[in-house]
Amino acid sequence: MQFFVSQILSGISLGGQYALIAIGYTMVYGILRLINFAHGDVFMCAGVMMVFMSASMPIYASIPLMLVLTVLLGFVIERAAYKPLRTAPRMSVMISAIGVSYLLQNLALYATGGQPQTYPTLPFISNSVTILGAPTHWVTVITPVLVVLLVLALQWLINHTKIGMAMRAVAKDFETSQLMGIKINRVISVTFIIGSFLAAVGSLLYFTNYPTVVPLSGAMPGLKAFVAAVFGGIGSIPGAVIGAFIIGIVETLIKGTSYTVFSDAFTFALLIIILVVKPTGLFGERATDKV
Amino acid sequence: MPKTKQQTSGSGKLITLLIVAAFMALTIILENTMSPSSLLFTVIKKGAVYSLVAVSMNLLNGFTGLFSLGQAGFMLLGAYTYAIFMIPSDVRDSVYYLFNGSSVHFSFQEMFGAIFGTAGFGGAVSLVLGVLVAIICAGIVAAIFAYLIGLPVLRLKSDYLAIATLGFAEIIRAIFQWDKLGPVTNGANMLKNFPTFADFNIKNASGQIVLRLSAFVPVFLSAVCIFIIVLLINSSYGRAFKAIRDDEIAAEAMGVNLAHHKRLSFCISSFFAGVGGALFAMFTTMVQAKVFTSTMTYEILLIVVIGGIGSVSGSCIASLLYIAASEWWLRFLDNETYINGTRVPLLRSGFRMVVFSVIIMIVVLFFRQGIMGSRELPELLRRRPKKQPAVEEVRTHE
Amino acid sequence: MKKAIALVLALVMVFALCACGNSNSGGNDAQGSAPAASGDKVVRIGVFEPASGDSGAGGKKETLGMQYANSETPTVEIGGETYNVELVYADNGSSTDKAVSAASQLVSQNVALVLGSYGSGVSIAASDTFKDAGLAAVGVTCTNPQVTAGNDHYFRICFLDPFQGTVLANYAANELNATKAYCLGEVGNEYDQGLVAYFKQAFEAAGGTVITDSFPTNNSDFSSYINKAKNEGAEVFFAPVSIAYSTQIVSQAASLNVDFPFLGSDTWDDNMVLQAAAGTNVQVFVTTFYAEGGNPTFDEGIKAYINSNSDAKTANGGDDTISAVTAMGYDAYYVALEALKAAGSTDPEAVKAALPGVTYSGVSGDISFDATGDAIRDTAYIKTINTADSVWEFVTQQKAGE
Secondary structure, three states, X not given: OHHHHHHHHHHHHHHHHHHHXXXXXXXXXXXXXOOXXXXXXHHHHHHHHHHXXXXXXXXXXXHHHHHHHHHHHHHHHHXXXXXXXXXXXXXXXXXXXXXXXXXXXHHXXXXXXXXXXXXXXXXXXXXXXXXXXXXXXHHHHHHHHHHHHHHHHHHHHHHHOHHXXXXXXXXXXXXXXXXXXXXXXXXXXXXXXXXXXHHHHHHHHHHHXXXXXXXXXXXXXXXXXXXXXXXXXXXXXXXXXXXXXXXXXXXXXXXXXXXXXXXXXXXXXXXXXXXXXXXXXXXXXXXXXXX | OOOOOOOOOHHHHHHHHHHHHHHHHHHHHHHHHOOOOOHHHHXXXXXXXXXXXXXHHHHHXXXXXXXXXXXXXXXXXXXXXXXXXXOOHHHHHHHOHHHOOOOOOOOHHHHHHHHHOOOHHHHHHHHHHHHHHHHHHHHHHHHHHHHHHHHHHOOOOHHHHHHHHHHHHXXXXXXXXXXXXXXXXXXXXXXXXXXXXXXHOEEOOOOOEEEOOOOHHHHHHHHHHHHHHHHHHHOHHHXXXXXXXXXXXXXXXXXXXXXHHHHHHHHHHHHHHHHHHHHHXXXXXXXXXXXXXXXXXXXXXXXXXXXXXXXXXXXXXXHHHHHHHXXXXXXXXXXXOEEOOEEOOOOOOOHHHHHHHHHHHHHHHHOOOOOOOOOOHHHHHHHOHHHHHHHHHHHHOO | OHHHHHHHHHHHHHHHHHHHHHHHHHHHHHHHHOOOOOOOEEEEEEEEEOOOOOOHHHHHHHHHHHHHHXXXXXXXXXXXXXXXXXXXXXXXXXXXXXXXXXXXXXXXXXXXXXXOOOOHHHHHHHHHXXXXXXXXEEEOOOOOHHHOOXXXXXXXXXXXHHHHHHHHHHHHHHHOOOOEEEEEEEOOOHHHHHHHHHHHHHHHHOOOEEEEEEEOXXXXXXXXXXXXXXXXXXXXXXXXXXXXXXXXXXXXXXXXXXXOOEEEOHHHOOHHHHHHHOOOOOXXXXXXXXXXXXXXXXXXXXXXXXXXXXXXXXXXXXXXXXXXXXXXXXXXXXXXXXXXHHHXXXXXXXXXXXXXXXXXXXXXEEEEEOOOOOEOOOEEEEEEEEXXXXXXXXXXXXXXXX
16 A cells, blocks of 8 residues: 555656656647657756756755756757758758757766766755655655646646737747737747746756756656657647656556566557547647648 | 669769779778778778668658658667577577576577588588578568558658657567566577677688678678669659658659558668668677667667768768767767876867767758758769769778 | 858868877877887776766776776886886776777777776677777676676676675575565666576575566666565665666665665675765665775775875765775786786787786785686675765675585
């Protein structure tokens, strides 16, 4: 029982962390029709930055600075690597995303000298707590709550602000919204900023749970978060969150059995099943050009 | 090994063939005159293997317009097939020591050895035949898997296809690491002790090497495979592939069977990726599932992009350049260097890959056509005869 | 036109690279002879160690031992002539795919023999590359039997995993009174899987039961596995994994309030594990090659070396705790010198032929090779972490057959 509870708990918290990454994927895909392969690496870079900054300044200063820098990184990546290719075929943009991912990983490798970095212990959320007899961290409890709050805030932003309306318009029809006078580049930048911010928050929570950062830390969570976004229906934020929780929980449960080798493969099996059976995902809008 | 693609003037084709032949001859000569430990030969071997894999990926991405990221998975299948069928039975127990021996008890080389003998000329024949049969098996296994995977996946388009094939590569990797299959795949552990390129060096009776062929063999094998791919691209199938790439709906209207041709292209590409995987196993002298990650696929994709999507010769040139740069020319960036006692800034472990990925980003962003665009070497040779020596020098420099 | 420019630029780049490549090889030569007066002869020893990846910390510490030995004895007498010894490094990145290209890099630099690596998997992967080049390699702390089995060019100076696994299993069964053990290794890591298999054999022979499990590479969630062990009622947790993973296991175990002790292999003997366990209630026992205090002269010397050199201190993880692998690296260097002396030449083939006969009394004990090229070693040290003071404490010394 205690085993089951602790597995479910770590599954929920892992799912919440995937959800924060998945939102970035789903928003970018919704607007640009681009699988932003570099998103998982932005998440990893947030972790690396936190490691280095916390070594030289207090935690309370380094957390906001890390959030700002990660947002900046996301913004710069979009401006430098995706914007010049706005008119190019989709494949070129995707290749550029793969290139950025490769670059970020190698930069992290260079910065860390290839040594796994230990993530700093954050006050409070790193403390232990016992839930239903299962010992865990506060971060496990906080993650789902935080995810729900952030998603609600994001939904409000999308549905009730001007920039949110612009985002919906761009996601619906790129060219027409441009003709309607929407500043496409601004909308896209805001999307990347929101995505990177959530990835940075996700990295705070994720690395508190699993406190080692290596250059490849972002690759797998990134891909899984993308699968979560597809599972929930690409473009749909609640869908991505629910997909992420399902993937997080099932993955942790698989790790509790003797089939641990398949804990990563499961995610991709799920992806393929979804793509073949219900390509629009759980909550995706029906669109003819998507799959 | 650049080959002709389009119906160009005979002279261009001829020159290209001559370049390839000269490259092969040069490989043999250099290998037997220079110190065999030079990194040049590592580059040639690995470059030849990567050329084949890159061309096979280009067939799919560049010529058929199917954006697949499953290449590493098919290479894995090929490499494992080759290794499983080629490990001599007397060392199987030591390779599979964690699983109390293998459930496969023969190797192709031994099968042919029983017919042709194991020593001298007969031994050489059985080695060559064994390796060839194993390589072809490697390709067939990869193609069969590609057929099965293609049934559900090929209905998807562009980036969904990419992510689904990437997912399949990861699933295949997990299956090969499953310890229940240990007696066949050795779980997630290494397979080794199978014949490698070094076994093709011809030795005399006292064990001394009289003729080194270890770099020539991979060059020759991938040249043959790439030649076959080029023939295919120039056939009516190739034209159908290109029609699908350019406009699927138009191609269908013109009577091209989409499903059939996509599947065909996917299987053929995977076949050669499997062959490439077998050659890769021979190059690294061991096979392990965790080597064949998505990073490897990305690497091959970047090679294709650098060479030019839709150019066979571009892929070959890019492979050689890419491997030479990463394994050889840029190595110095990883070493801390002192000039007159002061440390050169930035240079330390990992800097090479940073510089390398920056170069790749520059190519991706500003030279989207890559080295060759969608043109081939013969075209280039014909139209700009003055450029030819330069291009040739790139490939065979040093 | 644009294409033409692109092509020209690409060509310029390539030629620039060629130039760099050439100056590189030239640079290496210059570098090699720089410390020596001109005209002096140089012999190169290849250091095949991970400087990055999840065993990077261990590889650096092992290299540190060699560097210290090299600073102590920078020359060697070969065939009546004095040679300067130059260490040539190649980073195998702790991964089997990078190992091969790192090995060919060493081969291309004309080394006389190779030392390394930390980690058995990379050694096995690179083995054939060394073999084809006719190079001998001396494994320093690669304990898997497969490294030296079935070849005549790989030697090693440490004990083997069947021995280490047995020592650990006996310790778990007899001293920790455990009857159920949970074993965790990395998928596809030759070292982990081998040790788990040998531990299992010995532990089951001692009447215990074993649950084995594997985690995928780059995994960072160990709480599932620890919970599983808890749920299965394991009394001891055996995880012969790389340093990066072992620190995570320790820190995640600390937050899960586990009551069973953790058993580690020689990889755990690292100050990063020490730091992770400091101030927690996690019990850790490890087997290792050398315990601090075994040779006071060496201890003092290496500490002074580490403290006087900031690079060395960084490589050692920021303090001067002596890792067993550093002592082993130190011994390996001297074994290499002995081999060069015995060969009387810097020719790799001659060195290979001379190696089986080499004997040396090092700080970690006497070293001589048996028929397969393994060191004849029968002692392992067991250490535990004093979590209050954050130091290693020597527990006992185990010999084969005890």
